[in-house]
Amino acid sequence: MPKQRIAPILWLLFSAGGIVAALMIPVLLALFGVLFPLELVAPPDHAHLLAVIRHPLTRLVLFGTCVLALFHWAHRFKYTLYDGLQLKGLHTAINTFAYGGALLGSAVAAYLLLLLPA
Amino acid sequence: MSDTTATSHVGNQPRPYRRRVPILWWVRRRSYLLFVAREVSSVFVAWFVVFLLLLVRAVLSGEDAYRRFLDWTANPFVLALNVVALLFVLLHAVTWFNLAPQAMVVKVRGRRLPPVLIAAAHFGAWAVVSAVVAWIVLG
Known part of the structure; x- marks a missing residue:
């Protein structure tokens, strides 16, 4: 696809990923990354969490969060390397790494959340 | 140029x-x-x-x-x-x-909503989503 046609799609994914990341990540990371390990809040038992993850709506929401967040990362990280480290000369390698990584991560998310029977 | x-x-x-x-x-x-x-x-x-x-x-x-x-x-x-x-x-x-x-510029009846209101709506949505997610996770 020509660059002029794919650029707006990538911007849209960046923007959608930005809002999804802002809404979903802080609460999940605060719980599982900080509050449960520090034993400030008791973690849910396995049976409850398994039931939550088995629900199709949870799986769809988590899959969407993963894909959009990854494309948000790819877009922003690309410009971090371009501007912050002035690596614009390596744009082919950077694009391959960023969008290839986002696609790979999306595939893993699809396997775990959509294909794997719970 | x-x-x-x-x-x-x-x-x-x-x-x-x-x-x-x-x-x-x-x-x-x-x-x-x-x-x-x-x-x-x-x-x-x-x-x-x-x-x-x-x-x-x-x-x-x-x-x-x-x-x-x-x-x-x-x-x-x-x-x-x-x-x-x-x-x-x-x-x-x-x-x-x-x-x-x-x-985003949101217009209601032809008048632009104040930017503060749009930011407040986003922060409100953040609070609601966070509460719902925490409630689901913690059961």
Whole structure:
């Protein structure tokens, strides 16, 4: 696809990923990354969490969060390397790494959340 | 072409002039540093996706795997990484919602809604989503 046609799609994914990341990540990371390990809040038992993850709506929401967040990362990280480290000369390698990584991560998310029977 | 770019000629190919910028240009000012910190937050967004997928895999694998995952999150290195990641993700969320009024112009009966209201709606939605997610997770 020509660059002029794919650029707006990538911007849209960046923007959608930005809002999804802002809404979903802080609460999940605060719980599982900080509050449960520090034993400030008791973690849910396995049976409850398994039931939550088995629900199709949870799986769809988590899959969407993963894909959009990854494309948000790819877009922003690309410009971090371009501007912050002035690596614009390596744009082919950077694009391959960023969008290839986002696609790979999306595939893993699809396997775990959509294909794997719970 | 803007006045910051001039052309020099290599063979017959015109090449835009580019001023040299020091690689650490972004440590010079607080606003530049904040800009780069916001960009770097995306790395922690990607880390969270990895973390979330590890959690999902552990829960699907069974009770023992979930227990091991919880032990792993208490590892000081992982915990420190997640504390830093949380700070960056919070920076992302706050700056994103603060910028929302500039990205969207909402009109009601022909009059533009005040930007403060649009930002407030985003922060309100954030609070609601966070409460619902916490309620579902904690049961």
